[in-house]
Amino acid sequence: MTITLETLIEKGKKYEDELIKFLSSFIAKKSVNPPGDVSEAANYIKDFLEKWGHKVEWIEPKDGVVSILSKVGDGKYLMLNGHMDVVPEGDHSKWKYPPYSGKIVDGYVYGRGASDMKGGLSALLYAYVVFTNLVEDLDRGLSIAAVGDEEVGGELGSLYIADKMGLRPKYVLLGEPSTLDYYNIGEKGIIWYRVKVWGEPAHASVSPYAGKNAILKAAEVIREIYRLAEIDFEVPKELEEIALKSGLKAKELMGIDGLERIFFRLSCNVGLIKGGVKTNVVAPECTIDFDMRIPHALRKDDVLKLVRDALSKFEGVEIEEISGHDPNYTSPNTKLADAIRYAANKIGSIDPVPSLVMGATDGRHFRLFGSDAVVYGPGEWKTIHGYNERISIEDVKLAYRIYLGILYRMLIES
Numbered sequence: 001m002t003i004t005l006e007t008l009i010e011k012g013k014k015y016e017d018e019l020i021k022f023l024s025s026f027i028a029k030k031s032v033n034p035p036g037d038v039s040e041a042a043n044y045i046k047d048f049l050e051k052w053g054h055k056v057e058w059i060e061p062k063d064g065v066v067s068i069l070s071k072v073g074d075g076k077y078l079m080l081n082g083h084m085d086v087v088p089e090g091d092h093s094k095w096k097y098p099p100y101s102g103k104i105v106d107g108y109v110y111g112r113g114a115s116d117m118k119g120g121l122s123a124l125l126y127a128y129v130v131f132t133n134l135v136e137d138l139d140r141g142l143s144i145a146a147v148g149d150e151e152v153g154g155e156l157g158s159l160y161i162a163d164k165m166g167l168r169p170k171y172v173l174l175g176e177p178s179t180l181d182y183y184n185i186g187e188k189g190i191i192w193y194r195v196k197v198w199g200e201p202a203h204a205s206v207s208p209y210a211g212k213n214a215i216l217k218a219a220e221v222i223r224e225i226y227r228l229a230e231i232d233f234e235v236p237k238e239l240e241e242i243a244l245k246s247g248l249k250a251k252e253l254m255g256i257d258g259l260e261r262i263f264f265r266l267s268c269n270v271g272l273i274k275g276g277v278k279t280n281v282v283a284p285e286c287t288i289d290f291d292m293r294i295p296h297a298l299r300k301d302d303v304l305k306l307v308r309d310a311l312s313k314f315e316g317v318e319i320e321e322i323s324g325h326d327p328n329y330t331s332p333n334t335k336l337a338d339a340i341r342y343a344a345n346k347i348g349s350i351d352p353v354p355s356l357v358m359g360a361t362d363g364r365h366f367r368l369f370g371s372d373a374v375v376y377g378p379g380e381w382k383t384i385h386g387y388n389e390r391i392s393i394e395d396v397k398l399a400y401r402i403y404l405g406i407l408y409r410m411l412i413e414s
């Protein structure tokens with residue numbers, strides 16, 4: 001007879017304290033990126049999965065940049081995915097407890113990666129081993145990927161698995177910190193580009209009467225490009241309300257006015273500028289680098305066209321793309337999204353709502369190949385990438401229970 005959801009959750013409870021100890025030690029396994037060597041953390045996860053009787057694949061496309069993959073069946077129906085790498089801890093003296101201590105105080109686990117995302121990954125790992133231990137004979141493929149390289153783009157982590165290894169599951173659940181009240185179905189795109197501006201040199205003593213100053217022109221170019229960030233674009237119908245609510249959530253959580261329209265607009269940052277040759281020479285050239293995040297109304301090429309049009313009145317200006325990717329999303333009504341809502345409600349009495357995010361996750365690498373990728377995981381936003389990063393123990397335990405429920409809904413009850 002198959003197990004009931006209630007029995008699964010009940011039996012799963014006895015591992016909850018062990019899960020928190022696992023997380024605390026996991027934080028101590030260094031996996032800082034850059035440089036991106038995660039082998040110590042990868043070995044820790046490999047040992048854990050093997051202890052539970054799972055075979056693992058050790059994937060290392062570049063020295064130290066490791067991902068660990070474990071499968072039941074072909075692993076192609078549902079993948080659980082989380083990254084092991086963490087951003088650098090910064091100034092040690094600003095931390096209340098050493099950043100790699102994994103110290104447990106007053107209901108929280110502290111340390112770099114606690115929220116982003118060793119907490120979520122630990123919960124996924126425990127859900128995976130406990131579920132497969134209690135439920136035999138799955139007829140759909142399940143897999144878990146603990147990846148590296150995420151904090152620098154994921155090319156050698158998740159993208160490598162989807163692209164080079166060809167593992168493109170129908171559904172991918174990522175345990176990034178969405179907080180348990182939200183699940184993320186999509187993210188804005190990004191484009192980095194460079195604008196080169198040319199002028200004409202002359203002696204400083206005869207400026208501004210002679211020569212054409214490229215730095216001065218660059219200032220006008222910058223102002224022109226910033227105007228593009230004031231335009232509201234139309235996002236696809238099914239995303240309209242989600243985009244609106246996600247903006248309000250961002251505004252509230254970050255306390256920044258204007259963010260309520262962020263999912264309908266381009267963001268704009270001029271991040272680098274280089275120009276001129278000498279103080280007493282009218283600057284003959286200037287280069288400016290921009291970062292823009294793209295709403296779901298546009299693609300990268302549309303942005304470049306908008307920039308070109310905006311700058312068409314200037315002579316001696318050239319635009320060159322550096323890097324980027326299009327915005328992407330998974331329909332808010334997939335089976336995985338439904339399973340998340342179902343399990344969160346049944347187990348945690350939470351009704352999570354779909355949202356969009358401003359930054360990028362590994363979800364996009366799978367969406368690129370047609371997977372439905374959804375992000376749902378525990379974490380404390382305000383400490384992510386900052387000092388004194390931490391995660392609530394209750395949140396990690398609850399996420400683990402909800403993950404068990406999601407697995408149940410996806411793999412047994414349908």
Ligand SMILES: [Zn+2]
Pocket residue numbers: 083116117150176177
């Ligand atoms: Zn992350």
